Amino acid sequence: MVVPPVMTPLVATLVGVPAVDVSPLNCAGPNACEIVGIYTSIFWIAMAVLVVVGGLIVYAALRFRRRDDKEPAQVHGNPRLEILWTAIPVVIVGFLFIRTALRIDYVRNGPPPQQTIQVSGIQWAWQFKYPNGRTSTTKLTIPVGQVVRLQVTSKDVLHSFWVPRLGGQIYAKPGFPNSGWIEASQPGQYFGQCNELCGLGHWFMYLEVDAVSEADYQAFLSGAPPPGAGPPPAEKANGVTPATNVGETDDLKFVPTSATVKVGDVVQWTNDGTSIHSVTFDNQQVPSLDTQNGGEKYELKFLKAGTYHYVCTFHVAAGMQGTITVTGG
Incomplete structure (x- = not known):
């Protein structure tokens, strides 16, 4: 049975194949880690709001759960309280806006690239064209520790390039070049998936990023056979x-x-x-x-x-x- 490597641990267990780590929270490059940092800020602020609001609701439900026939004190306004509950959301939203705005350009454009690779989405695989004209399909090879600019487009329908551990999504639109960047901090294999429903074979439109040393990257570009390889068959x-x-x-x-x-x-x-x-x-x-x-x-x-x-x-x-x-x- 042909099974793509990108799947949740539960699905992997059910079909009997090993799963790979595609969690964006386990970032492996500066772009992805910046996104995780912004997400983490939003998450913990949201959790704090949940605890405070939820706590007040529970307190009110328990404290005033019993009723009597007395009419409670009537409050027709509290300027201080109204200023307070208006100011707190303004401060929270303002902080999140500034936190995001200061880093959005970095996430989108990144530092000056050291490599530029053309990426094409085609039903149902990814094709990569390297600076020297070499091409590959499904597997993208990059040098570790280098900023790689990706020029992304589609040859048929809308796709979305996404390697969660290395960066955010980059939409692949027919006839409309888009760009983004990735960088792998450590050598290894990183997996991704087309994140836009693109037809019957969408489920299998995965991709693999192989982050290698500079020497191995240059050997890949040259098409040199691996060490010890015999004559080609x-x-x-x-x-x-x-x-x-x-x-x-x-x-x-x-x-x-x-x-x-x-x-x-x-x-x-x-x-x-x-x-x-x-x-x-x-x-x-x-x-x-x-x-x-x-x-x-x-x-x-x-x-x-x-x-x-x-x-x-x-x-x-x-x-x-x-x-x-x-x-x-």
Whole structure:
């Protein structure tokens, strides 16, 4: 069963998979921590008001619960009391307004960015384009301790980019660029979710932010294989006659879903529809295609026997996946 990593502990327990920490209160970056600070101020002031008002209501209910026939003293006004209960809310609201206004620009715009990454929401996955032109889908890699500016838009419907532990929501609107920023104080993996209902696959439109060292980030941008990795089991092969063609349809299927080829054969994927697809392999040594528009083709030459599973990251929720079995060699 395919299960997104972003879920509550209760749901995770019910389906039998580990949950991840997505609580915004457990902030892991200066943007998110600033939001938590503002929220905490509002929360404790609200709790104080609740205790005072609730206490007075309980006191009045207990103190005057018994009635008699005597007419109580009639009070037609108390200027001091009226000034007091007007001044207290004014002071509270004024404090919260100033507290928020002084930090709203920081939360929105942040310090000068050290990286700028383009983010596109597409039903139902996130695509990222880095400064050197490299792209990735679903997983965003950033250098730890650096301010990353996110230029966010959508290619279809309204989405909302949100990684709760790193910052606030950034709306992704079709044809309308929006921006925000994140920074991870510690290396690690941080998870998020599209926070705007965007169709049947909305529940699976999660994302992962991988905060790594500067050296690892530069290695990621260059596309260098991980240390100790052997020869890749496949390579790109443009303009070579394919042994097998796999079609990608607007019904959100790979046709055929499984194919068998020999070592040295070329497999071609063709987007026969108008929807955006991808060809993303579980084996990270196999070159993947992050985005494939209608009519585009993608070829791979397989160099090593084995079974290679792949998915369309935009339509995983619809079960769009396939398998290539390579024999011989």
